[in-house]
Amino acid sequence: MVDLEEVRKKIMDKLKISEKELDELIDKKVKEYGGLLNKEAATLLIFKELKELKDEDGGDEEKEEEKKGKEKEEMEEEVELDEIDVDIIPLEDVLERMIEINAVARIERIFDVKEVNGNKVVNILLNDGTRRALLSLWNEDIELIKTKNLKEGDCVLIKNAYAPKIYKDRVHLSIREGDIVKVKADLPPIEELIRMVNEKKLSFERKKIDELKEGEGAEIRGIIVAIHSSEPYFPVCEKCNKKMVLKKGYAICGCGNKVDEESEDLKWIFLCNVTVDDGSGNIKVVLNDNTDAIDFNELKRLVIEGEDLEKYLNEKLLGMDVVVKGIVVFDDYLQSPVFKARYWEETNPIEEFKRKKEQHNKE
Structure with missing residues (x-):
């Protein structure tokens, strides 16, 4: 495990700077990469650059030839994974800010x-069948694609990587002082991995x-x-798919479309944001109209007649025990995961009893 304090000390000793000056240098590096690096990653990047500068100053031709020979060997050969002594972790188990990550995956896309704030970057989409990851190669590290002869579909080992963040279901990886190695591993073809993830x-x-x-x-059960x-219940325009405003007996859209509010051709949508808690935690859930738990004709009447819809929903939904089938997505506005319902219903005690009984019999 990297000792960050030791790394900081080495940088200060090498550059002969104070701790305050180092912090300023780290902040500058974070800004240089457009905020995509946190302070830990920026510190390690500065240390890596110092090491590379030291190697450059040596200027030893023999070392340079040895380096070229090694790059050529890496380009030409795939390594048996069994020959590499590292602990492999599935991408689905990688957590935000985790370090020293070793993962095997196929390249789905390069x-x-x-260019980001004057720095060049190439993103490589990785897939191991459990999850997708986005590996970012910055500046000189982009050359690894050429020196390692990386192609879409190749099986690679990502060594000693760092996960600065997880965003929209993808773990973001940086190799910092790590490496990419083409390997022979028992991993299905990329088409099968894509199918598995989907x-x-x-x-x-x-x-x-x-x-x-x-x-x-997933399917979750909890209390609203x-x-x-x-x-949460409103008409949408069939021409531009935007929310319409009810006015004087009509649903009116900014695009100019106008429909009678009682028309059967008028499309209505139910999107209700709630919080569901199951005792282990809680999550924002977006409920849709794929349910029998609500009378949507009654909702439509309340909206058209201008009655208190919020009061009705509080009385109807608040405290309801629900089962929701859906998918977890990252919400840009909330900056947190949200559970988007595909189907939801009020919990049926008899069905829950049967489910518990079946589960008990299996155990």
Whole structure:
């Protein structure tokens, strides 16, 4: 495990700077990478750059030839995974800010070079069948694609990586002082790995809220403890798919579309943000209209007649024991995971008893 304090001391000794000056240098490096690095990663990147500078100053031709020979060997050969003594972790088990990560995956896609705040970056989409990860190669590390002869579909070992963040179901990886090694491993073809990851999204296995993971489907059961939407039922325009405003007996859209509010052709949508708690934790849930738990004709009447919809929903939903099937996604506005319902219903005690009984018999 990296001793960050020791790394900081070595940088200060090498540059002959104070701790305050080092902190300023770290903040500058974070800004240089557009905030994509945290202070830990920036510190280790500065240390890596110092080591590379030291190697450059040596200028030893023999060392340079040895380095080129090693790069050529790495380009030409795949290594048997069994020959490498590292502990492998599935991508689904990687946590935010985890360090010293060793993972085996196939390259699903290599993106084009982009520029972020003056720095070049290439993102590589990895897939091990449990999850996708985005490996970012910055500046000189981009050369690894060429020197390692990396191609889409290749099986690679990501050594000593760091996970600065997890965003929208993808763990983001940085190799810092790590490496990428092409390996021979017992991993299915990329097409099968894509199928496996996508299949997990459609699985609706019953889980506790504290077991949920971004990008995966699940079924949860809990109590609605809060309602966050005051206008969850509204008409939408069939032409531009935007929310319409009810006015003088019509639903009116900014695009100019106008429909009678009582028309059967008028499309209505129910999107209600609630919090569900199951004792293990709680999560924001977006309920839809794929349910029999609510009388939507009654909701429509309340909206058209301008009655108190919020009061009705509080009386109807607050405290309701519900079963929700859906998928966990990252919400950009809330900056947190949200459970988007595919189908939901009020809990049926008899069905829950049968389920518990079946589960007990299996055990």
